[in-house]
Amino acid sequence: MGPALGRGPELSKSKKAMAKKLTLLVIHCTDTPAGREVSSDDIRHWHTDPAPKGRGWSQVGYSDMIHLDGTVENLVPYDTDDEVDLWEITNGAAGFNSTARHIVYVGGKGGDTRTYLQNVALFGYVQRTIAQHPDIKVAGHHDLNQGKACPSFDVARFLRVNSIPKKNIYKP
Numbered sequence: 001m002g003p004a005l006g007r008g009p010e011l012s013k014s015k016k017a018m019a020k021k022l023t024l025l026v027i028h029c030t031d032t033p034a035g036r037e038v039s040s041d042d043i044r045h046w047h048t049d050p051a052p053k054g055r056g057w058s059q060v061g062y063s064d065m066i067h068l069d070g071t072v073e074n075l076v077p078y079d080t081d082d083e084v085d086l087w088e089i090t091n092g093a094a095g096f097n098s099t100a101r102h103i104v105y106v107g108g109k110g111g112d113t114r115t116y117l118q119n120v121a122l123f124g125y126v127q128r129t130i131a132q133h134p135d136i137k138v139a140g141h142h143d144l145n146q147g148k149a150c151p152s153f154d155v156a157r158f159l160r161v162n163s164i165p166k167k168n169i170y171k172p
């Protein structure tokens with residue numbers, strides 16, 4: 001977790017030396033009920049408002065979010081190279097953030113609530129990310145932090161049945 005969060009791309013060049021390689025795409029859910037929409041502002045409040053209202057993090061937990069209608073909204077910008085610059089870091093999974101990108105779908109409370117359009121969007125997102133970063137591995141939050149239910153579905157199975165190559169599955 002780096003200090004210079006939420007700055008612009010102009011900082012990236014001087015910070016390049018500290019950037020680590022992007023190795024992980026982590027899938028999350030917002031842990032909200034089926035059919036209830038969540039805005040990017042909601043997520044910003046939950047994560048960055050001071051405790052006890054929010055978690056008091058320096059940055060949100062996800063780079064992108066997938067709304068109920070399949071729209072992908074960017075929360076924290078990133079570039080297309082293979083490094084996680086400090087300004088790209090999001091706080092989705094303690095211990096993994098300096099080498100990870102995090103994507104969240106809206107829903108997931110009590111089980112897999114993905115809509116058809118979210119499912120399609122998520123698969124497209126995974127495919128595009130792998131096309132840009134051929135060595136990346138895709139994980140569910142529960143694969144990294146034991147005891148977490150997030151994202152409320154078996155990510156490895158989702159990847160396998162959609163013919164994602166084994167080398168891109170974190171726990172194949």
Ligand SMILES: [Zn+2]
Pocket residue numbers: 027028029092141150151
């Ligand atoms: Zn999560």
